[in-house]
Amino acid sequence: MREYLTIGILGLGTVGAGIPLILEENKKKMETILGMPIKIKKVFVRNIEAKQNLAQIYGIELTTSLEEIVNDESIDVVVEVMGGTTFAKEAIEQALRNKKHVVTANKDLIAQYGEELVLLAKENQVYLYYEAAVAGGIPILRTLATSLASDDITGLYGIINGTTNFMLSQMAEQELSYEKALGKAQKLGFAESDPTNDVEGIDAAYKMIILTKFALGMSLSLEDISIQGISDVTLEEIKLADKLGYKIKLLGALKRDEVGVDVEVCPIGVSNNHPLSTVENEMNAIFVESTGIGESMFYGPGAGAKPTATSVVSDLVTIGKNLKNQAKVSQFNELSVEKKLVDKSQVVSKRMLFLQSKSEESQLKSIQLFFEKEGIEIRKVTGQVENSTTIYSIITDEMTDFSIKNCQDKISEELSINVLSHYKVL
Numbered sequence: 557m558r559e560y561l562t563i564g565i566l567g568l569g570t571v572g573a574g575i576p577l578i579l580e581e582n583k584k585k586m587e588t589i590l591g592m593p594i595k596i597k598k599v600f601v602r603n604i605e606a607k608q609n610l611a612q613i614y615g616i617e618l619t620t621s622l623e624e625i626v627n628d629e630s631i632d633v634v635v636e637v638m639g640g641t642t643f644a645k646e647a648i649e650q651a652l653r654n655k656k657h658v659v660t661a662n663k664d665l666i667a668q669y670g671e672e673l674v675l676l677a678k679e680n681q682v683y684l685y686y687e688a689a690v691a692g693g694i695p696i697l698r699t700l701a702t703s704l705a706s707d708d709i710t711g712l713y714g715i716i717n718g719t720t721n722f723m724l725s726q727m728a729e730q731e732l733s734y735e736k737a738l739g740k741a742q743k744l745g746f747a748e749s750d751p752t753n754d755v756e757g758i759d760a761a762y763k764m765i766i767l768t769k770f771a772l773g774m775s776l777s778l779e780d781i782s783i784q785g786i787s788d789v790t791l792e793e794i795k796l797a798d799k800l801g802y803k804i805k806l807l808g809a810l811k812r813d814e815v816g817v818d819v820e821v822c823p824i825g826v827s828n829n830h831p832l833s834t835v836e837n838e839m840n841a842i843f844v845e846s847t848g849i850g851e852s853m854f855y856g857p858g859a860g861a862k863p864t865a866t867s868v869v870s871d872l873v874t875i876g877k878n879l880k881n882q883a884k885v886s887q888f889n890e891l892s893v894e895k896k897l898v899d900k901s902q903v904v905s906k907r908m909l910f911l912q913s914k915s916e917e918s919q920l921k922s923i924q925l926f927f928e929k930e931g932i933e934i935r936k937v938t939g940q941v942e943n944s945t946t947i948y949s950i951i952t953d954e955m956t957d958f959s960i961k962n963c964q965d966k967i968s969e970e971l972s973i974n975v976l977s978h979y980k981v982l
């Protein structure tokens with residue numbers, strides 16, 4: 557009979573420090589569910605002195621030797637919360653080869669090397685879990701893998717990057733410029749000093765790779781996803797979108813039809829009637845369309861020590877329960893189907909266009925006639941005079957990227973009106 561679930565932790569930063577806290581706070585409940593306590597045997601750090609105070613609070617033993625954890629026979633699960641894709645990968649590989657179960661919060665690593673790490677875990681008959689890797693505190697991966705296993709997912713739209721959602725919310729609410737919103741996010745610790753991965757949509761794309769694998773079983777790489785960040789979104793556009801009843805959000809969007817899947821990350825106009833429009837600041841949400849449930853949304857904090865550590869510990873509880881029940885080892889996500897991508901040029905979306913005419917005189921009639929001639933329905937249109945020009949904001953029916961480009965050129969030629977920018981809308 558197993559007395560403890562014994563774990564070793566690699567890294568004692570934000571998430572690492574949250575783990576002993578969650579284990580302490582919810583000790584009784586977890587012991588009841590698991591039938592045994594979870595014991596931290598050792599924590600691997602770079603600098604013992606720097607982490608000594610924290611270690612003393614929880615009575616944790618620190619080590620600077622990775623081998624002391626991955627080679628320790630008494631350790632059941634290695635928890636990797638260091639981040640990065642080089643040393644963390646080597647450490648996880650060593651742990652898996654030594655027949656240790658592994659829990660990680662490392663989305664970059666799982667998005668890029670998940671396939672080979674899962675294979676290694678399978679070969680060694682151990683668990684590899686990573687609930688915290690997508691949307692921190694929202695239990696979305698386990699939900700997709702288990703609760704939605706009986707459903708057929710046709711669409712998934714996620715606000716899965718807290719930094720960009722915070723910035724766009726602040727631009728809208730406080731009328732901040734992009735630069736000021738970024739500065740505020742950095743000051744509050746929501747953005748890193750080098751924000752590229754967040755603001756250019758790369759972090760969200762990594763998460764979409766993992767979500768697509770869980771939702772549909774398809775293994776995508778970064779090249780399969782069209783990625784556009786928020787660095788070109790202006791306060792002016794956010795204000796114009798607001799007048800139309802839309803919020804601009806950075807979304808990860810998965811659409812599936814009979815042919816295949818299209819996945820992209822880009823700023824999208826979300827109607828104020830859509831539940832995703834209510835997700836503000838650093839909060840995350842994943843909106844799922846499926847044939848069984850219909851529409852469902854999973855909302856919560858995408859980061860932070862306690863929410864993320866809660867997800868890490870939920871993986872530990874699941875592994876502990878399986879070990880206790882002597883269950884046959886299965887992987888976190890067993891769904892695997894051939895990758896089928898649709899031709900991106902054929903994907904249609906409703907659009908939000910911002911046009912500028914050099915005249916104060918209304919050209920609404922000619923704009924409407926133009927779209928009518930092109931066979932594109934206009935759902936909403938507004939015009940406002942600004943500094944002797946008129947700005948038109950339009951919501952159209954579904955268009956392909958090709959037809960939007962075509963209209964852009966023709967509007968300029970035929971009506972002498974510039975298309976300033978355009979967004980897809982949800």
Ligand SMILES: NC(=O)c1ccc[n+]([C@@H]2O[C@H](COP(=O)([O-])OP(=O)(O)OC[C@H]3O[C@@H](n4cnc5c(N)ncnc54)[C@H](OP(=O)(O)O)[C@@H]3O)[C@@H](O)[C@H]2O)c1
Nearest residue numbers: 567568569570571602637638639643661662692859860864
């Ligand atoms: N923060 C969140 O809210 C959040 C949410 C979801 C997922 N995650 C993921 O969780 C992981 C950890 O994130 P975090 O925010 O906790 O990062 P963090 O605060 O920077 O902590 C990382 C810790 O790992 C240690 N570390 C890094 N490389 C190491 C190495 N080679 N050897 C020994 N120790 C090393 C660092 O040591 P030093 O202190 O010496 O630098 C630091 O204590 C990342 O993969 C991240 O993507 C984080």
